[in-house]
Amino acid sequence: MKNRAIYCLNNISPVGTAHFREGYTLVDTIEPAAGVLVRSADMKEMTFPEGLRAIARAGAGVNNIPLDRCAEAGIVVFNTPGANANSVKELVLAGLLMASRGIVDGNRWVRDNAGAEGIAKAAEKAKKAFAGHEVKGKVLGVIGLGAIGVLVANAAVDLGMEVWGYDPYLSVRSAWNLSSAVRYAPTAEAVLAKADYLTLHVPATPATKGMIGADAIAKMKDGARVLNFARDSLVDDAAMAEALKSGKLAVYVTDFPNEAVVQMDKAIVLPHIGASTEEAEDNCAVMAVQELQDYLDNGNITHSVNFPDLNAGVCQTAARVAILHRNVPNMLSQITAFFGNHGLNIENLANKSRDAYAYTLLDLDQPMPQDTVERLREIDGVLRVRRVQG
Numbered sequence: 001m002k003n004r005a006i007y008c009l010n011n012i013s014p015v016g017t018a019h020f021r022e023g024y025t026l027v028d029t030i031e032p033a034a035g036v037l038v039r040s041a042d043m044k045e046m047t048f049p050e051g052l053r054a055i056a057r058a059g060a061g062v063n064n065i066p067l068d069r070c071a072e073a074g075i076v077v078f079n080t081p082g083a084n085a086n087s088v089k090e091l092v093l094a095g096l097l098m099a100s101r102g103i104v105d106g107n108r109w110v111r112d113n114a115g116a117e118g119i120a121k122a123a124e125k126a127k128k129a130f131a132g133h134e135v136k137g138k139v140l141g142v143i144g145l146g147a148i149g150v151l152v153a154n155a156a157v158d159l160g161m162e163v164w165g166y167d168p169y170l171s172v173r174s175a176w177n178l179s180s181a182v183r184y185a186p187t188a189e190a191v192l193a194k195a196d197y198l199t200l201h202v203p204a205t206p207a208t209k210g211m212i213g214a215d216a217i218a219k220m221k222d223g224a225r226v227l228n229f230a231r232d233s234l235v236d237d238a239a240m241a242e243a244l245k246s247g248k249l250a251v252y253v254t255d256f257p258n259e260a261v262v263q264m265d266k267a268i269v270l271p272h273i274g275a276s277t278e279e280a281e282d283n284c285a286v287m288a289v290q291e292l293q294d295y296l297d298n299g300n301i302t303h304s305v306n307f308p309d310l311n312a313g314v315c316q317t318a319a320r321v322a323i324l325h326r327n328v329p330n331m332l333s334q335i336t337a338f339f340g341n342h343g344l345n346i347e348n349l350a351n352k353s354r355d356a357y358a359y360t361l362l363d364l365d366q367p368m369p370q371d372t373v374e375r376l377r378e379i380d381g382v383l384r385v386r387r388v389q390g
Helices: 066-073 083-100 104-112 118-132 147-158 172-178 189-194 213-218 235-245 278-298 330-343 370-376
Strands: 004-008 024-027 035-038 056-059 077-079 139-143 163-168 195-200 224-228 249-254 267-269 319-326 345-353 356-363 382-389
Touching: 004 249, 035 235, 035 278, 056 278, 066 077, 066 370, 077 163, 077 278, 083 104, 083 147, 083 195, 083 224, 083 249, 083 267, 083 278, 104 118, 139 147, 139 189, 163 189, 213 235, 235 249, 319 330, 319 370, 330 356, 330 370, 370 382
Parallel strands: 004 024, 004 035, 035 056, 056 077, 139 163, 139 195, 195 224, 224 249, 249 267
Antiparallel strands: 319 356, 319 382, 345 356
């Protein structure tokens, strides 16, 4: 197999990079790289070298990567959904308890009075202000039942909560993993109306921006508590500040500090640590490395965010050719005709499309000359041709 150069834009866990096979080398600049590993570094204004074929984000969010520009350049972008799910789930549960009990204010009181004489007796008098509520028997609304939302919902069931979930795009895998005790709501509004606690687990999109705004809050119970460990843009900060000030909502717990939320009374704000456990960073790095290596070595795509997933296994024939192209009529027939016209027999073919883009993998019974690869690129709509093997 070919040697590959990989550039790390952020510090990537060595537990992950250790999974690269022999022949892969970590390099100090992007120019010679076939692949990039990244976490949070902003790539939107970066210039990509001609030889860059893939970017793997060690995490779920990809708003730091120019997805459309990468697609047009034939650069496949991967993410690692679910790799940090347990880490985020555990912090959501901590947020749930912080929202319920006076843990944060109680700790602050103890610290502020640490030098007081008779602190133990004073604490006994003060503690009633931090008593709070148990979560057992309360209603948790979960909007978004992906990898994290399912784990949160199931854990809340184990805590004795009544759990209602909503996700219009619920996958078969999530449905299988979801506890039978979780009740499925027909609409997001139904969840809002029932929830004593609301937790959000949806991606940041134009459709979800500000989804918890004045109208949504008006539909919620008085004194409800909102947890946001997904994306800060999901909550309208002005509406949340007003709801907390008026008492409509009791507490807002968020993992996304900004100028607005840090000024809100009754907001518990954490420094974006949901996926920052050592285990989560290791898991994300391992998955990112495996996705990147399988694509570069075998042409297989798993968890891409700008091209369709497609897995043809390990090539067992003389050659494999990977073609990234636009999803337009007659493209596949043009490709197969090209191989026939050049006397190349296709033993296996796999093709998948998603939105504007498509991907085709072809296994041949003889090597494909480089000059033939170059001519294949001349077909209108072909974005990139890669001779994976042979």
